[in-house]
Amino acid sequence: MIPVKTTHLIILGGSLTALALIRDGHRLGLTVTVLCAPEQIACLSRLATQISVDEHDDAALCAAIAALPEAASSALICDSDHMLRFLRRERDWLDAHVGRILHPGDDTLEICLDKAACGWWCRAQGIPTPITYEVDDALTRVSPPPNYPILIRPEETRHGSARGLPKAMELHYDDDLEIVLQRFREAGVRPVVNESLLCVGLRQFSIGVARRADGETRAVTAEKLRPLPHHCAAGSYVQTVDAPEARDLALSAIEALDYIGIAELEILHDPNTGRYHLIEINARPWAQYPIAARAGVDLLGFLLGLERKPGTTASATWIDFGADFHFALSAQGVVRGREITLFSWLGSVIHANCHAYWDSRDQKPFWRQTRVLLTRIFKAM
Numbered sequence: 001m002i003p004v005k006t007t008h009l010i011i012l013g014g015s016l017t018a019l020a021l022i023r024d025g026h027r028l029g030l031t032v033t034v035l036c037a038p039e040q041i042a043c044l045s046r047l048a049t050q051i052s053v054d055e056h057d058d059a060a061l062c063a064a065i066a067a068l069p070e071a072a073s074s075a076l077i078c079d080s081d082h083m084l085r086f087l088r089r090e091r092d093w094l095d096a097h098v099g100r101i102l103h104p105g106d107d108t109l110e111i112c113l114d115k116a117a118c119g120w121w122c123r124a125q126g127i128p129t130p131i132t133y134e135v136d137d138a139l140t141r142v143s144p145p146p147n148y149p150i151l152i153r154p155e156e157t158r159h160g161s162a163r164g165l166p167k168a169m170e171l172h173y174d175d176d177l178e179i180v181l182q183r184f185r186e187a188g189v190r191p192v193v194n195e196s197l198l199c200v201g202l203r204q205f206s207i208g209v210a211r212r213a214d215g216e217t218r219a220v221t222a223e224k225l226r227p228l229p230h231h232c233a234a235g236s237y238v239q240t241v242d243a244p245e246a247r248d249l250a251l252s253a254i255e256a257l258d259y260i261g262i263a264e265l266e267i268l269h270d271p272n273t274g275r276y277h278l279i280e281i282n283a284r285p286w287a288q289y290p291i292a293a294r295a296g297v298d299l300l301g302f303l304l305g306l307e308r309k310p311g312t313t314a315s316a317t318w319i320d321f322g323a324d325f326h327f328a329l330s331a332q333g334v335v336r337g338r339e340i341t342l343f344s345w346l347g348s349v350i351h352a353n354c355h356a357y358w359d360s361r362d363q364k365p366f367w368r369q370t371r372v373l374l375t376r377i378f379k380a381m
Contacts, residue, residue, distance in 0.1 A: 006099060006304055007031060008070040011048070012086065013055065013079030014040025016320075016356060020289045021077060021300070022048040023359055027293065028306045033074075035064050041357075042079075044364040058086060062093055075304060077102040077262070078284050081113055081156050088113075102303055103261045103283060111257065112283035115155055115192040125256050127249070128277045131195040139185045142193050148172050149196040151232070152180055154189050165189055168232035170196050201271035202229045205243055207250035208285075208292045210262045210299035217254065218307075220297040221247045222288065222318070225348075227327040228334060229268075236323035237348065238288045240295045240316045243269075249276050257281075262299050264289075287356070291318040294354040319349065320356035322373040 009025040011018050014036025022045045025032040032048035036055060043050045053064045065071055076098045078084045087094060088106050095101070103109065111121045119132030133142045133150065142150075153168035165187055171177050184191045204224040211217045226237035250265040264286040266279040285299075292299050294316035301307040328335045328345045335342050357366040 006073065006075045008033070008074035008099075010035065010065065010068065010071065010074045010076045010098065011042070011079060012036075012061070012076065012083040014042035014050075015079050016041055016287050017285050017289060018042040018079040019045055019357075019365055020287070021079065021285055023290070023362060024293055024300050026361075028301050028304070028308075030304075030306075031070070033068060035061060041365050041369070044368055045362050046364065047362050055082065055086075058090055061086060062090060062097075065094070066097055071098055073099045075100045075102050080284065081282075084109055084113060084283055085156075102300075104257070104259050108257050108259055109283055112263070112281045113156070115153070115280060118281055119192075119194060122253070122278055125253070127253055127256070128275055130197055130277055130279070133193040133195075135181075135191055135193055139181050139190065142177065142181075146177070146193065147195065149198065150177070151194050151196040151198070152177070152184075152191050153232075154184075155192045156189070166232060167234055170198050170230070170232065197268050197270050197277060198229055198232075199270065199272060203269040203271075204229055204235075205241075205246040205267040205269065205276075206235065206238060206286070206288060207247055207265045207267060208262070208289065208297070208299060209250060209254050209259075209265065210302045211254055211259050212303060213260055215255075216302075217251060218297050218299055218302045218310075219247055219251060220292040220295050220299070222291055222316075226324055226334065228339065231327065231332075233327070234323070235288055235318075236320045236327050237352070238291060238318045240291060245269075246276050249278060253278055253281065259283075262303065287320070288318045290356075291316045291354050294318070316354050317348075317352045318354040318356065319352035321349065322369060323356075324349070325373065 009030045009032045011021050011034045019042045022032050026047040034042050034048045034050045035053050038052045051064050054060050088109055111118050116132050119129050122129035133146050135142055149170050149172050151168055151170055154165055206222045208220045221243050222238045223241045224235040224238050227233045246267045262285050264282040268277045296313040298307045327333055334340050335345050357369045
């Protein structure tokens with residue numbers, strides 16, 4: 001079944017992912033409207049209409065959507081787990097007021113949004129995944145007693161740090177776990193705890209998938225090359241690769257979920273065992289989302305029946321230069337740490353053909369981000 005075509009796209013959220021979706025929607029000839037808090041990067045795009053709204057006010061979000069004359073014939077997509085939780089809370093209302101929601105149903109969202117539940121679901125399905133430990137409601141105890149090392153991270157994926165907490169952290173001792181749990185309690189953020197697979201030679205894969213109700217799929221496979229795994233941070237330099245085992249694992253999980261929409265699946269390859277492990281399923285587009293279109297995989301167009309040049313693929317390398325600059329040249333960076341040479345890093349930067357902020361048709365986000373980067377550099381001197 002070919003999806004009904006649409007000419008309007010509503011994006012909830014204003015993150016870097018939202019900026020990527022704006023540009024992708026514009027490429028497909030869609031009229032794009034973004035609902036987000038002011039001062040977010042997507043607010044600077046000239047390719048969409050921005051409506052300022054409190055992202056933490058469900059009533060305000062619903063009112064803003066209801067005020068859109070084209071809402072009933074629009075497709076709606078979220079840029080973050082926070083917005084997906086709004087979608088779950090207001091599913092009935094949104095189903096009645098929006099033409100099409102480009103995300104799976106609530107049962108699937110519940111598995112994807114709860115990292116611990118995702119781990120337990122994977123084990124029930126026989127999908128390789130690290131051991132998940134249970135954290136009590138008071139955030140004081142982990143059970144069963146963990147076998148170290150373990151990895152602790154915020155349960156909700158956020159763009160940027162979650163209230164000062166790292167994206168993930170490897171722990172080796174009970175005392176460290178106690179200290180970090182206290183940090184999570186103070187931040188009011190619930191953690192998820194898994195066995196750690198961090199080791200020399202660990203490979204990090206990101207599989208972007210779009211799946212329609214008829215079971216047809218499109219997928220792009222990329223490897224996160226920087227930062228290195230032990231930095232436990234969001235990707236700043238990502239490259240498409242041929243990794244059929246990682247791709248097949250991702251597609252098997254998507255099929256088992258009967259997933260509908262766009263997703264990113266994070267997969268690790270452990271060189272010690274040769275096994276691939278599913279780490280996370282993000283039920284939405286992700287920061288490096290533009291790499292798909294650059295590689296010739298039209299995820300959004302495929303879902304909307306607007307796919308361009310299906311089957312035409314190319315190599316793509318995505319970079320967030322500001323973040324990559326930090327991970328290369330900071331005191332703990334790969335260049336300063338002599339994990340790669342300065343010339344190798346510069347060569348890789350030049351090789352990138354897909355950029356987080358730069359778009360010749362939409363330059364303002366790039367210049368704003370460049371100003372921010374230069375300010376940080378001068379302050380550090």
